[in-house]
Amino acid sequence: MPSLEEYIEEIKDLWESKVLTNTAKKHKQLETELVKYLNSQNITLFTNGHLALEYIIEALQLSGEVITTPFTFASTTHAIVRKGLIPVFCDINLNNFTIETTLIESLITERTSAIIPVHVYGNICDVEEIERIAKKYNLKVIYDAAHAFGITVNGKGIANFGDASMFSFHATKVFNTIEGGAVTFKDASLKKTIEAYKNFGLTGPENVEYIGGNAKMNEFQAAMGLCNLRYINQEIMKRKKVFERYIDQLEGLRGIHLPKIQNGVESNYAYFPIVIEGNTNNRNIIYEELKKQNIFARKYFYPLTNMFDCYKDRFDSNLTPVAQYIADRVLTLPLYADLSFNDVDRITTIIKSNSSVLQ
Numbered sequence: 001m002p003s004l005e006e007y008i009e010e011i012k013d014l015w016e017s018k019v020l021t022n023t024a025k026k027h028k029q030l031e032t033e034l035v036k037y038l039n040s041q042n043i044t045l046f047t048n049g050h051l052a053l054e055y056i057i058e059a060l061q062l063s064g065e066v067i068t069t070p071f072t073f074a075s076t077t078h079a080i081v082r083k084g085l086i087p088v089f090c091d092i093n094l095n096n097f098t099i100e101t102t103l104i105e106s107l108i109t110e111r112t113s114a115i116i117p118v119h120v121y122g123n124i125c126d127v128e129e130i131e132r133i134a135k136k137y138n139l140k141v142i143y144d145a146a147h148a149f150g151i152t153v154n155g156k157g158i159a160n161f162g163d164a165s166m167f168s169f170h171a172t173k174v175f176n177t178i179e180g181g182a183v184t185f186k187d188a189s190l191k192k193t194i195e196a197y198k199n200f201g202l203t204g205p206e207n208v209e210y211i212g213g214n215a216k217m218n219e220f221q222a223a224m225g226l227c228n229l230r231y232i233n234q235e236i237m238k239r240k241k242v243f244e245r246y247i248d249q250l251e252g253l254r255g256i257h258l259p260k261i262q263n264g265v266e267s268n269y270a271y272f273p274i275v276i277e278g279n280t281n282n283r284n285i286i287y288e289e290l291k292k293q294n295i296f297a298r299k300y301f302y303p304l305t306n307m308f309d310c311y312k313d314r315f316d317s318n319l320t321p322v323a324q325y326i327a328d329r330v331l332t333l334p335l336y337a338d339l340s341f342n343d344v345d346r347i348t349t350i351i352k353s354n355s356s357v358l359q
């Protein structure tokens with residue numbers, strides 16, 4: 001969070017203008033600054049990341065089947081299903097937990113309209129191979145980039161891959177607008193459509209061209225974003241230090257795999273996932289031991305979305321065995337900019353003292 005004073009200063013003029021929402025001044029200003037920061041051509045803001053994803057799916061007029069992965073937050077799969085589409089689950093790869101591109105082509109049918117891959121934990125999908133496949137089969141690509149704010153690949157902003165990318169600005173993410181989200185997209189002509197969609201389909205005071213809904217970001221959210229964006233590089237630098245401290249403390253520990261930053265990637269250090277080998281109970285032991293000491297690691301992402309109760313009997317998680325393997329063994333450790341090295345050391349000490357009993 002910014003300081004309270006800074007946020008108050010930022011929202012003061014709302015008491016003069018009395019314009020609280022409807023793509024007003026702060027909304028526009030945040031869009032301008034984000035286009036610069038993300039180095040993307042087109043952007044439009046949303047009240048949250050999930051609706052951003054639903055609305056871009058709608059604006060791109062996807063139909064039939066969509067190839068995606070189950071190793072993600074509920075949002076990705078739900079957005080596909082809620083828009084009346086069928087998710088076809090592709091497995092992930094063992095190195096970075098993103099979509100296994102060698103399996104994509106075998107899942108394409110004549111009903112496939114798009115690929116919706118996820119940049120998991122800020123690990124970047126094989127964007128070039130995905131682009132090759134999408135071109136060959138004439139498919140749209142929408143990235144769930146909720147974890148990937150501010151990341152660059154070989155100097156290129158992550159918002160520049162695929163037809164569109166969805167970002168989440170939820171309070172728990174690297175950059176937040178309290179709740180919030182955005183879509184960046186390639187085709188500038190989409191702007192008018194998607195902006196109409198998020199505002200009831202209105203295209204003028206007396207024109208309603210689309211059956212839209214309401215998913216606009218309000219001025220208070222945008223003001224929070226304007227404040228937080230001033231500190232984003234500093235925030236990421238601090239996260240990097242915490243990340244490196246974890247690596248220093250856990251390196252070489254048997255049976256535990258540490259995250260690796262990919263070649264050419266400037267990371268945002270959003271998460272610190274460890275994979276604990278062996279019996280799936282090993283992960284749960286460490287999770288519980290941390291919890292006993294008031295340290296709340298997360299089983300991101302467990303269960304897989306294709307195992308959710310609401311999708312019972314619709315999908316088979318045995319078809320995505322690598323995702324199943326990782327979901328059963330992964331633990332994301334606490335990571336935020338102001339996490340002290342002392343606390344990191346406390347956490348890693350607990351892990352080390354328990355890892356000796358693992359098998």
Ligand SMILES: *Cc1c(COP(=O)(O)O)cnc(C)c1O
Pocket residue numbers: 048049050051072073075076118144146147167168169170179180181
């Ligand atoms: C947070 C998140 C979302 C949803 O974003 P909200 O802003 O919370 O609606 C979608 N996908 C992934 C992978 C996320 O982590």
